[in-house]
Amino acid sequence: MKRIYAIESWCIDCRRCEVACKTFHSKSKNTVKAFTLEFPAPRNRVRVEGGKTLSLAVNCRHCAHPKCVEGCISGAMTKNPKTGVVTSDPEKCVGCRTCVSMCPFGAVRVEDVVDKGVAYKCDLCGEVLGEPGEPSCVAACPNRALIYVESEEC
Amino acid sequence: MLDYLLPRYKVERDRDLCVQCGVCERSCANEVHHVDPDLGRVVADHAACVNCQRCVVMCPTKAIAITKWPQVDSGSANWTLGYMQDIAKQAQTGAVLLSSMGNPEPYPIYWDHLLLNASQVTNPSIDPLREPMETRVLLGGRPGMLKVNEREHKLVSPMPPQIKLDVPLMFSAMSFGSISLNAQMSLAMAARELGTYFNTGEGGLHRDLEPYAANAIVQVASGRFGVDPHYLAAGAAIEIKIGQGAKPGIGGHLPGEKINAEVSRTRMIPQGTDAISPAPHHDIYSIEDLRQLIFSLKEATRYAKPVAVKIAAVHNAAAIASGMARAGADIIVVDGFRGGTGAAPKRIRDNVGIPIELALAAVDQRLRDEGIRSTVSLVAAGSMRSSADVVRAIALGADAVYCASAALIALGCHQCGDCSSGKCNWGIATQRPELTRRLNPEIAAERVVNLIRGWNHEIQEMMGGMGINAIDSLRGNRLMLRGVGLNEKELEILGVKYAGE
Numbered sequence: 001m002k003r004i005y006a007i008e009s010w011c012i013d014c015r016r017c018e019v020a021c022k023t024f025h026s027k028s029k030n031t032v033k034a035f036t037l038e039f040p041a042p043r044n045r046v047r048v049e050g051g052k053t054l055s056l057a058v059n060c061r062h063c064a065h066p067k068c069v070e071g072c073i074s075g076a077m078t079k080n081p082k083t084g085v086v087t088s089d090p091e092k093c094v095g096c097r098t099c100v101s102m103c104p105f106g107a108v109r110v111e112d113v114v115d116k117g118v119a120y121k122c123d124l125c126g127e128v129l130g131e132p133g134e135p136s137c138v139a140a141c142p143n144r145a146l147i148y149v150e151s152e153e154c
Numbered sequence: 155m156l157d158y159l160l161p162r163y164k165v166e167r168d169r170d171l172c173v174q175c176g177v178c179e180r181s182c183a184n185e186v187h188h189v190d191p192d193l194g195r196v197v198a199d200h201a202a203c204v205n206c207q208r209c210v211v212m213c214p215t216k217a218i219a220i221t222k223w224p225q226v227d228s229g230s231a232n233w234t235l236g237y238m239q240d241i242a243k244q245a246q247t248g249a250v251l252l253s254s255m256g257n258p259e260p261y262p263i264y265w266d267h268l269l270l271n272a273s274q275v276t277n278p279s280i281d282p283l284r285e286p287m288e289t290r291v292l293l294g295g296r297p298g299m300l301k302v303n304e305r306e307h308k309l310v311s312p313m314p315p316q317i318k319l320d321v322p323l324m325f326s327a328m329s330f331g332s333i334s335l336n337a338q339m340s341l342a343m344a345a346r347e348l349g350t351y352f353n354t355g356e357g358g359l360h361r362d363l364e365p366y367a368a369n370a371i372v373q374v375a376s377g378r379f380g381v382d383p384h385y386l387a388a389g390a391a392i393e394i395k396i397g398q399g400a401k402p403g404i405g406g407h408l409p410g411e412k413i414n415a416e417v418s419r420t421r422m423i424p425q426g427t428d429a430i431s432p433a434p435h436h437d438i439y440s441i442e443d444l445r446q447l448i449f450s451l452k453e454a455t456r457y458a459k460p461v462a463v464k465i466a467a468v469h470n471a472a473a474i475a476s477g478m479a480r481a482g483a484d485i486i487v488v489d490g491f492r493g494g495t496g497a498a499p500k501r502i503r504d505n506v507g508i509p510i511e512l513a514l515a516a517v518d519q520r521l522r523d524e525g526i527r528s529t530v531s532l533v534a535a536g537s538m539r540s541s542a543d544v545v546r547a548i549a550l551g552a553d554a555v556y557c558a559s560a561a562l563i564a565l566g567c568h569q570c571g572d573c574s575s576g577k578c579n580w581g582i583a584t585q586r587p588e589l590t591r592r593l594n595p596e597i598a599a600e601r602v603v604n605l606i607r608g609w610n611h612e613i614q615e616m617m618g619g620m621g622i623n624a625i626d627s628l629r630g631n632r633l634m635l636r637g638v639g640l641n642e643k644e645l646e647i648l649g650v651k652y653a654g655e
Contacts, residue, residue: 012592019175019214031215035173052180052588142212143594 001084003151004124004135006057010145011048013055018044020140024125043111045122046137046146057137057146060107060122062086064153068099068108068121077108077119080130084154087129088119095119158242160235161223163205165198171217172196178209178218183577183589204572208579211566240500251500254573254583256400256492256537256559259504263492264511264644265543268550269653271634273621280623282614288624289610291319291554293391293531294460295484314484315460317371317390319554320349321610322625323544326489326535326558327373327395327464329355331408331417331429332496332573334590335362337582340565340598342366347603351390353556356406356431358420359385371462374451376405377431379421383454391485392451393462394444396435399493399536402466402507406431407497412576412585445481452482460484460531467491467513467536468506472520479521479530486521487556488513490536494559496583497574510536511550515648518551518630527551527630541612550648551630564605565598 019031026034026042034042046059062079066086069077076092077099079085088099088108095117099108110117125133138148165186174196178187184202187209205220227235240251273279280287294316301310325341332355339362341352346369353371354363358380363370372389374381386392397403408417408429418425438444448461462485463478465471475486490510495503514534521527534547535556547555563569566580573583581593613625622628636653637645645652 010591010594012588014177014180014212015175016177016212016214019173019177023214032171032173035175140214143592144597145594 001062001151001154002124002132002148003062004059004122004138005147005149005151006059007145007147008054008056010143011050011055011057012143012145013048013050013052014142015048016140016142017046017057017137017146018048020136021046021122024136025120043109043120045107045109045120057141058105058107059137059146060086060103061105062122062124067102067104068119071098071102073098078130083130083132085124085126085130085132086121087123087126088121089129090118090120093118155246157246159201159239159246160225161201161203162239163203164200164221164223165203165209166219166221167196167198168217168219169195171215173215173217175214177212177214181208181212181579183579183584183586204570204575205568206570206572206579207568208566252497252574253500253503253571254497255494255569255571257503257507258571261491261509264509264640264648265539265546267637267639267644268511268546268635268648268650269638270542270545270549270616270620271636272619277621279621280618282611282618285618286623287614287618288626289321289613291322291625292316293319293462293485293533293553295531296529298529315458316484317351317460318349319351321606322548322554322613323538323606323609324350324371324533324554324556325352325561326493326556327353327355327371327393328496328558328562329357329373329379329408330360330363330420331357331412331585332406333582334578334584334593335360335416336590336593336595336598337562337565338363339366339595340593340602341561342369343595343599344561344602344606345369347599348606350606353393354380354389356380356395357408357417357429358422359388360416360420364388374447375431376433376435377429379423379429379431382422386451386455386459389459391460391462392455393464393485393487394435394447394451394483395464396438396444397464397466397468397489398495399466399489399491399507399510400495401498401502402468402491403433404498404502405433409576414585417585441477441481444478444483448482462487462533464489464535467508467510469508471508471513472516475517475532476520476524476526479526483530485531485533486517487533487535488517489556490514490534493536494562495573510534510547512644512647514547514552515550515632519649522551522630541609542616544609545613545616545628546635548625548628549631549634551632553629560605561602564601565593 021044023031023034074094076089108121125135138146176189186203210218295314297311345352356375367388370389371391373393375395410426410428463483464487467490491507531553534552538557578584581590632649635650637650638653
């Protein structure tokens with residue numbers, strides 16, 4: 001499957017990826033509306049760790065054997081056997097945070113969405129859960145610090 | 155002490171569009187932007203802005219535009235805001251004003267007064283998409299007379315060393331130290347891809363660039379930084395830099411803070427010391443001395459590499475070029491006053507030197523008059539803004555051109571002219587690791603290759619329109635040019651007729 005790889009030597013801590021991610025995962029798909037109007041506020045799934053001297057855009061690895069799926073108690077976190085994309089179904093998620101604690105990369109987070117906490121993570125910008133799309137963060141990166149390339153294992 | 159300086163620019167932020175994401179704040183090495191959580195908006199320190207436009211390009215919502223500081227001047231056409239600000243600055247510091255890039259003053263740009271010809275009826279134009287169109291150029295010395303064994307179709311007279319360019323354009327000298335290694339790497343990668351050459355500048359050849367040495371012209375300047383037999387042997391050609399268009403008569407000064415471990419190793423000077431290039435070469439005080447250095451370098455490289463000599467375009471450029479040719483230079487480089495620099499005293503940049511168009515035409519004519527034009531190659535430098543400028547330069551007599559500013563603009567440079575501060579937000583004119591990292595050579599090289607490929611297509615189109623199918627037939631072909639808005643003297647020096655003639 002194609003995966004997003006972050007290259008720390010080219011990450012410049014601008015965090016345009018975060019803005020693009022938040023925009024894609026908004027209802028309006030409009031940056032201004034996503035940041036100022038929408039409620040619940042859309043969340044970016046990619047997160048730049050570090051700072052000026054060293055930074056890296058941390059994102060879901062869509063592992064071949066994902067710990068988050070293994071730990072999910074409600075069946076919300078699944079790995080699509082065909083595409084390999086790991087996604088969380090907000091309808092099924094109960095917000096127990098097992099996936100958060102099991103993810104070795106800290107790529108899953110749970111934040112309160114209106115009435116309950118829901119796990120959210122990178123879905124490769126698919127239109128449908130489990131289907132990969134064209135990742136917005138990769139398109140927004142000005143320095144090719146994020147690349148979307150074919151990789152081994154599904 | 156209160157300084158009397160006004161901000162030069164004003165950051166205009168569209169509050170309807172700003173989402174306070176902070177991309178601008180993290181993009182600015184001058185610390186202009188600040189997301190203020192108390193105010194709930196992004197504030198700007200306008201005085202710190204240098205108009206590099208990094209934030210403008212990076213802003214995800216295009217909420218930023220940089221404008222001029224709105225303060226009106228005194229109303230005097232003599233005491234303009236520019237002069238008054240310079241005085242305020244010098245009254246504060248007592249220092250020489252420093253500037254970067256080429257001469258920005260509104261002197262005539264002769265390129266804009268030269269129009270190209272096209273064929274109609276009597277000689278057909280050529281479609282470069284359907285017919286071969288040669289843009290290859292060979293640079294180097296040429297024998298006075300060519301002896302050919304016609305029976306065996308073989309060359310009898312030995313040919314001096316030459317370098318082959320697939321496009322009539324090379325990247326001018328910019329040293330490691332003045333620009334980042336990533337910037338040099340970008341040009342080196344682009345040069346290899348395009349089949350042309352980049353120039354190391356006077357700062358030596360970084361070991362990471364050695365794989366690209368076959369596409370490098372290694373420079374020997376007055377500071378002799380990084381010069382040793384290995385360096386000379388590595389490059390495809392050697393260039394002796396006598397002068398630079400942006401600062402004729404002036405040496406260079408790379409401050410100690412830019413001499414980090416890598417620059418120190420490459421330049422072969424101690425870390426943290428100022429790298430000072432003297433104004434003259436201390437062993438060159440005459441054409442005879444120049445001849446000694448040219449032949450020392452040829453001797454050191456076993457006469458296997460062409461030696462170029464670069465001078466700034468100054469008043470007696472034609473006579474000097476003649477001397478250079480006779481001193482044994484294989485390639486004569488003339489750099490006009492609009493050519494860029496990482497740092498030059500402002501008064502020198504703005505007032506010294508002459509336009510490349512006039513210098514080029516004068517040098518070419520002088521060498522022709524003396525019957526030695528065919529023994530050397532002539533390269534013009536000093537602001538080639540488009541493929542049309544390249545075509546004009548070749549028609550005025552250049553074999554090829556050097557271009558650097560256009561290549562830097564392809565890398566992201568927005569000509570803010572703040573190179574000397576070492577805080578280039580585009581990662582070009584800086585050695586700070588957090589800034590040089592912003593220039594990924596893979597992307598940058600692609601952009602430069604795209605630019606030059608585009609130019610080369612346009613050069614082919616323009617030549618085809620003239621009914622010419624090779625750069626060789628365009629060189630010095632001033633009948634392909636006509637002047638507009640020029641006086642008799644200008645036409646005489648440029649050697650072109652007026653439009654309509």
